[in-house]
Amino acid sequence: MGQYGEVFFIPAFDEDYNRLILLFADSEGKILYKTEQLETNSTERGKMVQPNQSISAVSFQDLNGDGLMDIVLITSCVNEEGSYAGKMYKVGDVLFQSKEGTGFYRDYRISDKINRFSMNKSIELIVSFVRDGNSTEFLYTASTLDELQADGLRIISEQCYFRNFEKLGRLQVVPGVYSIADYDVFMIYLVNEQGNIVWSLQPMGEYDNLYALKGINCRDIDGDGLKDIVVLARYSYEGSGHELIVKSDYSIYYQRTGGFSADTEIKGSYPVNDEDTMEELVEKARAYWGWKSEK
Secondary structure, three states, rough: OOHHOOOOEEEEEEEOOOOEEEEEEOOOOOOEEEEEEOOHHOOOOOOOOOOOEEEEEEEEEOOOOEEEEEEEEEHHHHHHHHOOOOOOEEEEEEEEOHHHOOOOOOOOHHHHHHHOOOOOHHHHHHHHHOOOOOOOOOHHHHHHHHHHHOOOOOOOOOHEEEEOOOOOOEEEEEEEEEEEEEEEEEEEEEOOOOOOOEEOOOOOOOOOEEEEEEEEEEEEOOOOOOOOOEEEEEEEEOOOOEEEEEEEEEEEEEOOOOEEEEEOOHHHHHHOOOOOOHHHHHHHHHHOOOOOOOO
């Protein structure tokens, strides 16, 4: 570490407030530098108590080309309340070593983009963004299909088609993936005949990677006469023991005036497994809303 030479990296949690502090000590245990100015300590803005649970990953490497060792940090967090209560998610951060070699600093703009655009899944993903300049930001900010393709979105052509959505008109359903650091980030866009993006869907949620898209179905699910969208896929993510887990999951989006609303009810009643088909899933979802079986 700069003028201090080799130091010991010591992360520690405050048990009362779940706040993380990073300590740097010499071989005799003397603390040379410490900081708690971390993104993970600001997850709950304006609060002392934070949802930190553990450190998921940490890496030391030069990210900005100045020859000094920087820190890539990922923590695992769980909120105790709110719509996301009980679900684990990751918070990514980067600490750049100062030119004087006496400490570290953060660029909040970089940390914001890492987490806002879901580039916090792994060390490799953060490095690909910060060091190599790759980014998922365009997936959320592009306004046309041409922009998406120009920036690297790969369309899944076998599931790409036009449908008439009663409130929104004739739209092309465009599923696609963007590959970054060995991850396939999955999105679905609804595009009008002029090539403009009317709506976007993020069925991958907090999963790390699209493993396989099993199908997209557009039909009325909740009985209001409007076409809804059902997405069935297999996703992969890192387990608590850092093992790779592959899981089937689905999302349902209900057509509403001016857009789509994600289902928050059915998934609690009807989980899926790897053997379930789109036909079976649609049948269950429609039955939930009172439709009679078509079999």
